[in-house]
Amino acid sequence: MMQSLKRRNFILSLAALAAAAMLSIVLAVCLGTVKIAPAEALQILLYKAFQLNPGNTIDQISAAHMDIIWKIRLPRVLMAAIVGAGLAVCGTAMQSSVQNPLADPYILGISAGASLGATFSILINAAAGGMGIAFWAFAGALGACVLVMALSSIGGQMSTIKMILAGTIANALFIAFSNCIIYLAGNAEGIRTVTFWTMGSLAAAKWHNLALPAGGVLLGCLFFLAQSRNLNTMLLGEEAAITLGIDLTKVRRNNLIMTALVTGLIVATCGVIAFVGLIIPHIVRGFVGSDHRRLLPSVILTGILFLIWADVLARSLLPSGELPIGIITAMIGAPFFLYILYKNSLGFAGK
């Protein structure tokens, strides 16, 4: 009885989140320097996506509005949704895999590793096009994972403090190298700016570069959803997970590879967007608890919502131009980081 009631409430709230995400997509394409009425935007979306033309009023809509919505804003909003879902899922999976509520691709330097890989590939011009950059970003992210895991298990047991320190070291190192590459390469080779790589931007989102991150994030979401039971068991700590039959080394390795893949693809297209993987799982855990079978679907939808609106803020706060989205997420994320440290007193507050 209790269980079925709980399940019904959970499915209802999941449906509500999904509806909110759909609504957010429609609203988010209306906002920007040119304001477009939601009804008009909805009409354009319905017409372009499904060839639906209720009331035959599509001819009255200006071509400029049509292009703004369909060619510029919708890809960008979808990219925000993809990146939000991807980073939030990666954060959740990492936190469970290393039994540490502070694990997140940004804090542990995985994102910085990916941006070093991406800038490096542009520098050596190894393989032009998205695939080459994405591959190197993945390699960088994976390298960062290995480095941080190795550094934080020096002298036996992994601990929160060691892991955060290892992440700080990795971050400093990778950012220095990629900034060095950007500085030396100049602007000539399409390497983009330090701002892009360290603060992220969704401005480059176009239909043609959505597919790769979308595919990676979808794969990551499905993979981790299927891993829910293992992720749950890993929350209990290394020893308990082993006594409950989890092959910890193998499962953790696979999880980290998948995290590196998703992070790499995201960073290659959008740069480093900080703290999303830290904030979202924590907020959602407060509502649905730690069971990943409930946590992960909620995290995916909340991540989508969060990043869509963070991007709306990023492009509407300034009267002209836009803020890098990483500034918005970091402004929300850093105080949150402090709050989690304080609340859990993870060996910092004298406990």
Add this chain to the structure above:
Amino acid sequence: MDLSLRDIDVSLCSQSIISQVSLDAKQGEFVGIIGPNGSGKSTLLRTVYRVIKPDSGAIFLGDKNLKNIKLADSAKLMGVVGQFNHLNFDLTVFEMVMMGRTPHKQLLGPDTDEDYQIAAEALRKVGMEKQADRNFLTLSGGEKQRIILARALTQQPQILVLDEPTNHLDIKYQLELLSLVKSLGIGVLAALHDLSLSAMYCDKLYVMKEGKIIASGPPKQILTPELIREVYEIDCSIQENVNTGYLSVVYYPTPRYA
């Protein structure tokens, strides 16, 4: 199901911790390991529950070598209550106990009513059924210990491995926990601190010192003041209590400070 260890050697950081330990826990037998701090009890148990790999020697579960059994399969046979149960994430008590079903489930298999019933029954056995919806981290040390035992019972194991299970428990719950474990009729391998309690519950005792087994057998045969002096470097008097028939161990103050 019988558990047997043959000539186990374990070293950590190239330091030998366990040497040439052999041990048998037959089906349904309550086997205790006693010995001072640092004698290797926990390391031996962690080797049995597969967190540490032995350098040499073999562990058998039934007639199979443990290293040839998949982790998920040995977790169906062996439940463990370890010493460290710190969590960085909070779970409800019931979620915690349900984790014991993990080895029995496919990765994508849903929890069935049977799983819920097994978990609820385990929670009732440790007397925590009223706390099912509480958060694990808000429990006291002793309550946590009982929940971990309930989780191990939910695995429906043939053998229980317990590392100082009565730590944090007051005397009532120490007796309750050991009586409960004994009443299950399954094999038990437990590291214990309290000599009187170990004499009371164990069918067989192994005595460890400096990584070796130096005595083994039924408590009444092997627990002598001489052995205790050799192992713990203290003096005591051991008698059979006329009322209960159990051994009682009474200690003398350490002469150095007396």
